[in-house]
Amino acid sequence: MHPLHQFKYCPKCGSDGFAVNNEKSKRCSSCGFVYYFNPSAAVACFIRNEVGELLVVRRAKDPAKGTLDLPGGFVDLHESAEEAVRREVKEETGLDVKSSRYLFSIPNIYLYSGFEVHTEDLFFECYATTFDGLIAADDASEIVVLKLQEVDASLFGLTSVKEGVVRYCKEN
Structure with missing residues (x-):
């Protein structure tokens, strides 16, 4: 089509x-x-703490409501991908990202209100000293902290994020 x-x-x-x-x-x-x-740009963030745990969120809204996700979202007009990382992570978790490192990209189709949004999902890695005191907000209903070896990609609901999680876990 x-x-x-x-x-x-x-x-x-x-x-x-x-x-x-x-x-x-x-x-x-x-x-x-x-x-x-052309695709819309979106960011997804692998956030690790000093002991190597991974911070993920549970989706509060469709598509894939209730499944695990990486903090992230669409890049706004006049915003760099790095600025979107900081904004999206802050909105969903309350965490202030000081630095981020680009990893890879995966094309995706994101179904929003019955409309197919073609995206180019840009994956970043971020580090935090601690995950204490974070609060799920915006598109996130819960914050989940996992040991990397406990991550199960099948629990992530979005196709590109699931693929990104598999790739990230293999490389780390």
């Missing part, structure tokens, strides 16, 4: 003559506008 199958009208002029141009774009037959579909 074409990635723009959900887009019926031209975003520039509103015409219903918005048709497939090639495998990654649509073109308006009325105004000539060509829209190239």
Whole structure:
């Protein structure tokens, strides 16, 4: 299925003559506008403490409500991925991230309100001295601290995060 199958009208002029141009774009037959579909950026964070434990959260909302997740979310307009790491981790856990290190990326399709959002999920590693006093908030219903050898990727609900957890655990 074409990635723009959900887009019926031209975003520039509103015409219903918005048709497939090639495998990654649509073109308006009325105004000539060509829209190239690119993924939205999102971040996911492996947060470790000084004894090597991993901080994860339980999802408070769909998709995959109730499953484990890495703290993270969408990168906002005019925000770097590193700024998104700090903001998202703070919003979901209360933790202040001082530094982060980019690890890898995984493409994903995130179903939001019945709409397929194509994402490029950027995985980062962060360190904290302690996980004491953290409170789950925003998109997180619970904070869970695990020993790395106890991590079970099947308990993570989002496809790219599950794949990222498997990759991270193999490399660490």
